[in-house]
Amino acid sequence: MSKQSLSILIPTYNTVCVKLVQVLSQQAEALNVDYEIIVSDDASPRSDTVAANQAINSVPLSRFIARSTNIGSAANRNYLASVSQYPWLLFIDCDVTILNPQFLYTYYTYMEQHAGVVNGGIAVADMPEMKSNLRYRYEKAAEAAHTAANRQHNKYQEFRSTNFMIRREAFAQCPFDERFTKSGYEDVLFGKHLKQHHIAVLHIDNPVVMTEFEQNPDYIAKTEQNLRTLYQFRDDLRGYSRLLTLVQGIHIPAILWLIRLWHLMFGATEKRNLCGFRPLLSLFRLYRLGYFLSLFKH
Numbered sequence: 001m002s003k004q005s006l007s008i009l010i011p012t013y014n015t016v017c018v019k020l021v022q023v024l025s026q027q028a029e030a031l032n033v034d035y036e037i038i039v040s041d042d043a044s045p046r047s048d049t050v051a052a053n054q055a056i057n058s059v060p061l062s063r064f065i066a067r068s069t070n071i072g073s074a075a076n077r078n079y080l081a082s083v084s085q086y087p088w089l090l091f092i093d094c095d096v097t098i099l100n101p102q103f104l105y106t107y108y109t110y111m112e113q114h115a116g117v118v119n120g121g122i123a124v125a126d127m128p129e130m131k132s133n134l135r136y137r138y139e140k141a142a143e144a145a146h147t148a149a150n151r152q153h154n155k156y157q158e159f160r161s162t163n164f165m166i167r168r169e170a171f172a173q174c175p176f177d178e179r180f181t182k183s184g185y186e187d188v189l190f191g192k193h194l195k196q197h198h199i200a201v202l203h204i205d206n207p208v209v210m211t212e213f214e215q216n217p218d219y220i221a222k223t224e225q226n227l228r229t230l231y232q233f234r235d236d237l238r239g240y241s242r243l244l245t246l247v248q249g250i251h252i253p254a255i256l257w258l259i260r261l262w263h264l265m266f267g268a269t270e271k272r273n274l275c276g277f278r279p280l281l282s283l284f285r286l287y288r289l290g291y292f293l294s295l296f297k298h
Contacts, residue, residue, distance in 0.1 A: 004111045005034040006104075006165075007084035011076040012094035014044045015212075016052045018059075020098065025059045027104040037062040039094070040080050043070040072181035077161070081171050090165045096122070096208035106206040107165050116170050116199040119155075120163040120206035121146050127211070134220070134279040135213040141281060151203035157240050159191030159201060163208040170199045177236075184226030185233060188240050217275045224291060231295040243292060256293060263290025 008024055010017060021037055028035040039056050041049075041064070056064035071079065081089055088111055090104075100106070103120075110118045124143045130136040144150075151158040161176075174193045180186035194201055214222060230237060234244060250256055263270075270287045273279060 004088070004108060005086035006036075006088045006090055006108075006111075007081075007086040008035065008037040008090045008092065009077070009080040009084060010037070010039045010092050010094050011042065011073055011080060012039055012044070012053070013042045013073070014046050014049055015094040016049055017094040018053060018055045020092070020094065020096070021056050021059050021062050023098050024092070024104065025062055027098075027101070029060065031104055031108055033108070034086060035061060036084065036086065038065065038080055038084060039063070040065045040076055040083075041067060042073065042076045043067050072178065073183045074176035074180040074186040075178040078175045078178065081168070081175070084168075087168050088165055089168060089171055091161060091163070092208060093162045095210075095212045096162065097125070097211045099209050100206065103206060103208075106204070110165070110202070110204070114200065114202055116167060117159075117194060117201045118165045119151065119159060119201060119203045120165070120208065121148060121151060121203065122160070122162050123207040123209050125209050125211045130213060132216075132277045132279070133213045134216045134274055134281075134284060137279065137281055138284065139210055139213075146207070148203045148205040155201045155203055156191045156195040157188075158203065159187060159194065161187035161190060163206075170194075170197075173197050174199060180229065180233070182225055182229055184222075184229040185237060185241070189233065189236055192237070192240050216279055220271060220274055223288060227288065227292045228295065231292065243288065246289070247293065259290055260293045260296075263287070263294050267291065267294070 006028070008028070010020070017039060021039060024037055037059065039053065041053060044050055050066050053064050056062050077091060090107060107118060107120065123146065124139045127136060174190070174197045176186055177189050230241060230243065237244060267287065267290055270283050274284055274287060
């Protein structure tokens with residue numbers, strides 16, 4: 001087995017990713033290396049999506065696994081690693097697009113020279129027609145911070161699982177924490193564990209591209225779920241979450257109390273704006289802070 005052999009692993013939920021698999025397969029075939037592509041669906045409730053993804057089984061060296069029980073995104077990633085066979089594992093989220101025709105080749109060039117993790121990053125497609133979409137506006141505003149140079153500056157804190165390659169033995173030392181049964185922040189804790197295990201991380205500019213964005217009410221619901229996860233694991237994530245760092249930096253209890261009171265009084269009004277057609281990013285940041293603080297009983 002070649003040291004450059006690659007398992008491409010895609011966890012999915014309620015998303016058709018046949019096109020993504022086809023692009024990856026074409027690029028892998030051009031590399032002329034041993035590879036496999038495995039997609040694991042985490043018990044999506046949408047039967048039409050699961051049925052459409054069955055087409056992945058007809059793509060060369062690719063297979064689609066439809067799980068009958070939802071195990072959560074962290075456990076699904078660990079499961080993918082357990083059923084794969086090659087020395088390098090490339091994890092890619094299901095709802096992204098690959099526009100770079102040299103995407104896999106770029107990763108391939110790092111296989112011999114790097115011992116741990118290579119993180120390719122993300123970019124956001126230019127879609128002016130999405131200007132009323134909160135997720136699009138939020139991700140586009142944050143795009144400047146996604147460069148490899150910026151991520152490498154705080155390489156463990158800036159780790160994200162959207163698009164990264166890791167040696168099998170490194171992943172065996174540091175799997176995803178399966179206490180995270182809901183999506184959100186499991187990759188942040190994964191970055192912390194990489195540091196604790198002294199696993200080298202290199203950030204490069206080899207992004208996947210975000211082209212799909214939830215509708216505003218769905219994104220707010222997802223954000224609230226993520227914040228509940230952050231609250232649940234706040235002790236584990238200390239020092240690795242900007243929001244936690246912000247809250248811990250407010251040393252005057254009266255200020256925290258006022259922010260909670262503001263959210264209690266005006267959170268519903270803020271949420272109506274964020275779910276509407278003219279969402280304000282500044283309001284979104286305030287809403288996140290207020291919602292998070294509202295989870296504390298004291």
